Amino acid sequence: MKAKEFFGKFASPFLWGNLLAMVLVVIVLALGVNYGLKLYTHHGEGIKVPKIEGMLYRNAMSLVEADGLNIMVSDSGYNKKLPADCILAQNPGPGTMVKSGHTVYVTVNSPASPSFAIPDVVDNCSYREAEAKLMALGFKLQPPQYVTGEKDWVYGIQCRGRRVSTGDHVSIDQPLTLIIGSGTYDTDEEIDYVEPEYRMMESGNVDEFEEIVE
Numbered sequence: 001m002k003a004k005e006f007f008g009k010f011a012s013p014f015l016w017g018n019l020l021a022m023v024l025v026v027i028v029l030a031l032g033v034n035y036g037l038k039l040y041t042h043h044g045e046g047i048k049v050p051k052i053e054g055m056l057y058r059n060a061m062s063l064v065e066a067d068g069l070n071i072m073v074s075d076s077g078y079n080k081k082l083p084a085d086c087i088l089a090q091n092p093g094p095g096t097m098v099k100s101g102h103t104v105y106v107t108v109n110s111p112a113s114p115s116f117a118i119p120d121v122v123d124n125c126s127y128r129e130a131e132a133k134l135m136a137l138g139f140k141l142q143p144p145q146y147v148t149g150e151k152d153w154v155y156g157i158q159c160r161g162r163r164v165s166t167g168d169h170v171s172i173d174q175p176l177t178l179i180i181g182s183g184t185y186d187t188d189e190e191i192d193y194v195e196p197e198y199r200m201m202e203s204g205n206v207d208e209f210e211e212i213v214e
Contacts, residue, residue, distance in 0.1 A: 049104060051094035057085045057108055064104055074105040080173070084111035113173040114138070118157060120166045127152040127180045138172040144180045151183030 047067055052060035057073070064071045077088045089107040092098060116137045121130035131141060149155055156179035157164050164170060 046097040047100060047102070049090075049092050049094055049096045049098055049102075052087050052090055052104070052106065053094070054082070055087055056083070057087060057106070060087050060106065068100040069098065070101065070103040072103050072105055073108050075107040076110045077107050078110045078113050078172075080113065082109050084109055113171045115169040115171045118164055118166055118168050118170060121154050122156055122166060123154065125154060127154060127178060130154045130178055134176060139170070140172070140175045142175045142177045144178045146182040147179055148185055149181030149183075151181050153181040155179045155181060 047069060049069070050063055050067065052063060052071075055063070061071050074091075075089075079086075079088060082088070086109040087106045088109055091105045092102075116139070119133050119137070121133055125133075127144060134141060145158065147155055158177040158179060159170055159174050164176075170176070
């Protein structure tokens, strides 16, 4: 094949037409994929999450759903200064830009204070250990009541003047009083010591005696 014929093939309209068609197909595919991804992910679309903390749940639900978002209760808490079903916290926070259909998770206020079982602290640990366990559950403690016994040892728990036991459910709104040892003991108690009596055994041996037990 002569050089003229070889280079003449590159000047063929048929070859350049095919190359141009291939380039156009690649461009169309790239644009189509890009547009499809944007359409699928709602690219450029954003909804600002409204502030719903402090609102009643039913009112917050109406507001959130009107913006094209969803709302779901994820947890509950208790604040006696706020009404029941009031929203205590939200996630995402107010002002966050999200896509349509996004779910806002909220913590709502319980109608009553939660109650927890009293842990096993009576006659089982020191005052500091019991204090840490009870406060970790949310209980409030009043100044301890001291009794005769080992210093700082927990001998009981009182709630509103009555004794409570391990496993009893008590509201965290009801303060507890730990009964602990003062480290002193009652020295006024008198101990009666009885001298044992003996009698001679029948063998007649003066060295053999038995104790008389009543």
